[in-house]
Amino acid sequence: MSVTLRMSAVQLGLVVILPLSWMAQCDQGSNGLVRKNTGESVTIHCRISQQEPEFLNLKRGLDRDVKVLYFHSTKEPTVKESFKYRLKVKGTLTKLDILITNLTVEDTGPYWCTYTAIDVNGTPTEVIGNGSVLLVMEAQQCDVPWWAHGAMRPLFLTCTLASAAVLLIIISVTFTWIVFKIKASYTVVRPRRTNGSDVYEDMRATLQR
Incomplete structure (x- = not known):
């Protein structure tokens, strides 16, 4: 029983790891992990085929709280200030290619192709389309x-x-x-000591003369 559980755990790990490894190696601007260096460009391919959407929002962040692009088929696109002059779009609403140039470290994060459709009752429905990517900016090598x-x-x-x-x-x-x-500074030259008896004998010899 334990062997079976262990094999199941290994198979599950392979099922999770292998697709992630493949996505990390492939950089085609589609679903998956995209690695880029500072100054390079990335293309996000937003696609939807299930229903006819009203507009598209390209959002960034785990909570999709940063709106990078608002695209409507009949209106002028709205681009976030920090992406102005760096973002270009090509295609239609359901097949839109979004090019972001001159990437910076601050551009790191997940990007979501968020479509909004309006039903017959006028209720908006948000759908995550194909093409969402996780952009990772590589650290520059010294x-x-x-x-x-x-x-x-x-x-x-x-x-x-x-x-x-x-x-x-x-x-x-x-x-x-x-x-x-x-x-050398501590060396002292000692004076020569004179024997007292020798001096006395010299004096006596002088007096006798």
């Missing part, structure tokens, strides 16, 4: 310094070790010189 390249790394390490050795020698010599100067 430039590799010249000394970190494979060809220059051994030379850089050699120069670093040589510089460290020279610095250590300079410190040792300086320390030795300072110790020598300190010892």
Whole structure:
């Protein structure tokens, strides 16, 4: 029984992971995960075939609280201020291609193709159409310094070790010189002691003369 449950868990994991992996590798501007770098462009293909909608809202965020684009077949599109001059549309209401250029980090998030239809009673109904994507902006890689390249790394390490050795020698010599100067400053030249008896004999010899 435990083996069966374990196999079921593995199969369920594969069912979930494999489609996500495929979507992460494929970048066609359709349903799934889209990875982009700063400055690049992305195209969102909004589609609906179930019913005839009244208008389309391209929304961003998990709660779909940011309205990026309002598109009506008979009215001028309304674009959010931060997307102006960066957003272009092409096609019809039910088959609309939305191009966003010059992407920034702030553009990261899920984008929803939200269609609104009006029934015979005048009640609006919101439907999520095909083409919703999760846009992920890749972090920019830092430039590799010249000394970190494979060809220059051994030379850089050699120069670093040589510089460290020279610095250590300079410190040792300086320390030795300072110790020598300190010892020399404490050295006192002692005066020569004269024997008292010798002086007395010299004086007596002088008086006898």
